[in-house]
Amino acid sequence: MTTDAYPLSSRNQVKRRHDRGFYDHATVHGLLDASMLCHVSYVIDGQPYCTPTFFWREGSRLYWHGSSASRMLRNQSVGEKVCLTVAHLDSLVLARCGFNHSADYRAVMAFGTAYLVTDEGEKKRALVAMVDRFFPDRTATLRQSTVQEIKATSVIAMEIEQASAKIRSKGVADDDEDYELPIYAERIPVRTVLGRPEPCPRLLDGVGRPASLRGYSEGRLLEDALRDAHFAHYAGG
Secondary structure, eight states, X not given: OOSSBOOOOTTTSOOSOGGGEEOBHHHHHHHHHXXXXXXXXXXXXXXXXXXXXXXXXXXXXXEEEEETTOHHHHHHTTTOEEEEEEEEEEEXXXXXXXXXXXXXXXXXXXXXXXXXXXXXXXXXXXXXXXXXXXXTTOGGGSOOOOHHHHHTEXXXXXXXXXXXXXXXXXXXXXOGGGGGSOOOOEEEEOOOBOOOOOOOTXXXXXXXXXXXXXXXXXXXXXXXXXXXXXXXXXXXO
């Protein structure tokens, strides 16, 4: 990419509420990096499908993985047009009219052509990032994957051709005259918060939680932990 924003066309332009649309790399990438779960939409023989999966970003390229036997991965390996989406729910909005009930959210739609990663170096790097992007430096401490395990795993990549982010953050927004009505309204914040870690009950004596996992601490927002892990693995993003 030679600019700091994704190109705009009818495919990725926010159609309603243009003020909520963002196309700059900083906003789009920031929302992607704060998540690990996406939904990938594609069409096989005229039938639409949408598959949830884990993903990660390297520059303007997105990666996801799965079983080599997966219908989704088999189909996308031949250059399938796909749309990858991520959404963060920030609040529930209860207004004074059913029409104005809403939610605050941050979402991304990314468009591109998926391809199977066959280059040995790229796949090796991707399989490391599949773990280390979320848990920096963890792969080096693990049992190495067997040849069969690697063979059973496929990696799909997609260069982001176009993308858009859409953000609503205004809370309750009633019609002016409705504020005079004796009706209760509120905004209910929503957050995904990490719980207390639960060590495997079959840990060997003396095996403690590594310092590299301190970012995943009880009470912390998941999106903050994921964003920090991305910056740690990619040395600044």
